Amino acid sequence: RKEVEQDPGPFNVPEGATVAFNCTYSNSASQSFFWYRQDCRKEPKLLMSVYSSGNEDGRFTAQLNRASQYISLLIRDSKLSDSATYLCVVNIDRGSTLGRLYFGRGTQLTVWP
Amino acid sequence: NAGVTQTPKFRILKIGQSMTLQCTQDMNHNYMYWYRQDPGMGLKLIYYSVGAGITDKGEVPNGYNVSRSTTEDFPLRLELAAPSQTSVYFCASSYSMSYSYGYTFGSGTRLTVV
Numbered sequence: 001r002k003e004v005e006q007d008p009g010p011f012n013v014p015e016g017a018t019v020a021f022n023c024t025y026s027n028s029a030s031q032s033f034f035w036y037r038q039d040c041r042k043e044p045k046l047l048m049s050v051y052s053s054g055n056e057d058g059r060f061t062a063q064l065n066r067a068s069q070y071i072s073l074l075i076r077d078s079k080l081s082d083s084a085t086y087l088c089v090v091n092i093d094r095g096s097t098l099g100r101l102y103f104g105r106g107t108q109l110t111v112w113p
Numbered sequence: 114n115a116g117v118t119q120t121p122k123f124r125i126l127k128i129g130q131s132m133t134l135q136c137t138q139d140m141n142h143n144y145m146y147w148y149r150q151d152p153g154m155g156l157k158l159i160y161y162s163v164g165a166g167i168t169d170k171g172e173v174p175n176g177y178n179v180s181r182s183t184t185e186d187f188p189l190r191l192e193l194a195a196p197s198q199t200s201v202y203f204c205a206s207s208y209s210m211s212y213s214y215g216y217t218f219g220s221g222t223r224l225t226v227v
Contacts, residue, residue, distance in 0.1 A: 004155065034215060043203055044156070046215030087155070100171075101216070103148075103155035 006088050006104035013111055017078045021107045023071040023088030032091035033064055035073050037084045078111045115139050119204050119219035126194040126226045134189040134222050136204030144207045145187040149200040162187055194226045
């Protein structure tokens with residue numbers, strides 16, 4: 001079973017729509033959670049960290065449910081510039097000197113005018 | 114502030130050839146990483162380093178080697194290139210093990226082995 005599972009999409013939504021991505025992780029020892037954004041043929045960039053109480057950054061809201069091992073990202077009022085692949089990322093500390101980051105395959109979003 | 118710089122951006126290798134992917138960062142980060150990303154797949158960790166002189170294997174280290182002689186540089190060596198090593202390679206660095214600051218990635222090297 002993969003450490004991080006995401007629906008690959010693609011999600012195609014009109015401008016102004018609200019869209020939600022989900023992600024599940026398999027290891028209950030996971031400690032830190034992130035959403036990264038990756039534009040076509042570019043490097044991943046940190047979009048936001050995900051905190052236990054949930055957190056918001058402008059039009060983006062991230063939620064974490066530790067009991068269900070589930071992470072979500074909600075994008076409100078979608079813009080054309082939101083078109084990208086969104087990567088769910090989980091840090092698992094197995095007691096070694098370095099906690100590992102595990103990347104999901106990504107969910108592709110296309111926002112159309 | 115350049116961040117993480119990778120060279121080359123593109124490369125075509127023949128089977129059996131060798132090459133070194135260069136990575137340098139100017140943020141004084143102790144932690145550096147090499148990932149590969151195959152089409153439609155998540156990033157897989159190849160090697161990582163927690164400081165100069167210290168490296169360790171990640172998830173998919175076979176066919177690769179690394180060294181970390183300075184804080185700034187973390188080159189990845191491919192010996193005897195194989196078609197299975199066709200991929201996009203990303204170098205990354207981070208300040209903290211807590212990952213609250215995230216990783217800073219280089220722009221990637223697109224490698225094709227023919």
